[in-house]
Amino acid sequence: MRRDTRNQMIRQAAFLFRGRGYGATGIREIAQQAGAHRGVMYHHFPRGKTEVAEEVLAATDAAVGSYIESWCANQEPIPAMRAIIAGAKMMMAMGEHPPGSPVAAVALGAGPDDQGLRDTADAIYGRWQRAFRNCLHRNGTPDADAANLATLLIAGIEGALVLCRAEGNNTPLDRLAAALEITLRTH
Known part of the structure; x- marks a missing residue:
């Protein structure tokens, strides 16, 4: 039960970050959306919203990053790109929450004292880019390209x-896929 409560808080924080932004989301709001008291939030996340954000980033990377790596490892670049964009569309369609990325929300909303969160977001984006870069490289695209x-x-x-x-x-995701396909076909 304890793990379920904690995971529910992380899920609700991710949805709130996507919809309202990291900076505009408070611990009280996360607790309320998760059906918990604020004290329970601090029990699970003693360092407060920063710790919640770290967990949201880790959960997002674990879910999204593993898909990106799998699609890129097992397909050629255009099908991999299409699968990644289809995954983004699927995430958009889930639930009543607005489209957006919790990684972007945290990176954009992190304050001056949150360099660790920006560093984590940078590492996540680096992992996702590396997977697609490796797919491209494996299929003959030069390193810089x-x-x-x-x-x-x-x-x-x-x-x-x-x-x-x-x-x-x-x-916009459909237009992006079409434009990237044209670009990838020329390489």
Whole structure:
């Protein structure tokens, strides 16, 4: 039961970060959404919201990163890219929560004293880019181009998620996939 409560808090924090941003989300709100008292939050996360954010980042990376690595290890670049974007679309469609990335929310909302959170977000984005870069490299793309294209994919997805939220649909992800396919076919 204890683990379930903690995991529920992490899930609710991720949804709130996606929807409201890291900076605009408080411990009290996370506890309320998780159906717990604020004291329970501090029992599970003695360092407060920073510790919650670390757990959200770790959970997001564990889930998303493992998929990205699997898709990139077992497919050629265009199908891998399409699978990654389809995964982003699937995450967008889950639940009543607005589109967005908890990693981006934490990276953008982390304050001056939260360098550790930005470093963690940077490491996560690096892992995701590395998986796609390795896929590209394995399929003959030179190192410099592979690194640039991997950055384009991850940055494009994060930007497309913002556009999806603004437009209220997933069309920006579809347009991103079409544009990246054209770009990948020329390499």
